[in-house]
Amino acid sequence: MGKWWSILFGVTMIACTLLFVVSPFVGWWLPEGVSTHSWSVDLLFYFILGITGFFFILTEALMCIFMYRYCSSEKAGRTVAHAPGFFVRTYNKWTPPAIKGSIAKVLNDPHKIEMAWTVLPAVILLWIAFAQVDAWAVIKYQSRMPRYAEKNQEFTPLQIDVTARQWEWRIRYPSSERFVEWMTRKGDPEILKDFQSFAKIEQKDDVKLVNELHVWNHHPAVLQLSTRDVIHSFNLPHMRVKQDSLPGKQIPVWFTPIKHNTIRLSADGDVWIDGYNPDTKAQDRNQIWDLSCAELCGWGHYRMVGRLYVHESQQDFLDWLKSVEAKMLPPRAK
Ligand SMILES: [Cu+2]
Known part of the structure; x- marks a missing residue:
């Protein structure tokens, strides 16, 4: 058997x-x-x-x-054991066959084997611990994250506020006007102050959406991640980004896309169509980039799914931002 x-x-x-x-x-x-x-x-x-x-x-x-x-x-060797009373039981009194040859030498010295399976994994784990430091530093160290172009040399990252709650992602963008100022007025102390205040202070004209994360290609995006209730885990598989959101904390997360997904608006211009292949004019699963929660956060965890839309250019992103504003903002009093 x-x-x-x-x-x-x-x-x-x-x-x-x-x-x-x-x-x-x-x-x-x-x-x-x-x-x-x-x-x-x-x-x-x-x-x-x-x-x-x-x-x-x-x-x-x-x-x-x-x-x-x-x-x-x-x-x-089968042996029959006589139990007291009516029961007579048969069982195998079995001893394993002797292991011979070179493998016997190794097996007969368990100390060496134990040393090997302790030291080898320890060396490998230690090596991994050191090998991953650079990757971790680039992704997670706040001191290395893209920041506002204070010296007018670098470009300013896109800044977005992401708040998790059971069971959705609430995403807040700057208004188009503010966004243009961030991108164009580099090295301006006033803009630096405004840029840094975005994560802490909400403004009336902020653009707010649920489960829709928009960025554009070849440009760093810094997301300020927080939660309103329990721990969630912000997960963008295509960007290889995963970060827990912790109650009472605001944690910056960043990434720079190197590819855009082919996205388009519905015919009436109201909804973003997920997954569209311009060549086949059909839906393409590879073009749907999920934003998911990677932490079991309650019964509705499974439906905590958003979408990541990477626009082709900054202008495309700006056009999109303006289109949302046009729909969402109440008419301004004159
Ligand atoms: Cu969650």
Whole structure:
């Protein structure tokens, strides 16, 4: 019977491995990474996957081989034990066959094996801990994040306020007027002050939306992330961005897209159509970029999904911002 178990285990493992191998080709894998730092995240991911995958397959294969080779069998010395009373029980008094050859030498010295499986993972983990520092610093260190172009040299990032709540993303943008000032009046102390106040102070003409995150291509976006209730996790898989939002804290998150998704307005100009391929004129799942919550945050967690729209240019973004303003702002009193 033991042999059948080993075969069942082996076949299951091979099937799982095959499933894993084909999944990138049938769309069950990570989406394309399209931010400036996504390659460094992917590199670490594939490196760790390679190491863990190698040892996983090795240990599972060994387990199946050992199960097959050293399983109990009916031929093993059968003994009959006489129990008191009416019961007579039969059981296998089985001792495993002796392991011979070079493998016996290794197995007979458990100290060496234990040293190996302690020291080797420790070295690998330590190496990973140091190797990821640069990637982490670029993505998470606030001191390295893009900021307002104080010296008129760099460009000003787009700044957006994202507030999570059960179960939606509330997203606040500056008004188009303010946005243009941020982008054009560089090195102006007054604008710097205004730029820095955005995250803390809401203004009447801010543009507010739910579950719609708009940015534009090749330009850094800094999101000020907070939550109104419990912990949520802001997750943009295409940008390789994931950050918990913590009650009582405002945490900046940033990314720069290097690709835009093909987005378009509905015929009446009211709704953004998700996933549109201009070549086939059909819906394309690869063009739908999710903004999801990666932290189980209550029963409605599953529907805490927004969309990321990366416009082609700053002008496209500005046009969009103005179009939203035109619909949302009440007419100004004269
Ligand atoms: Cu959530």
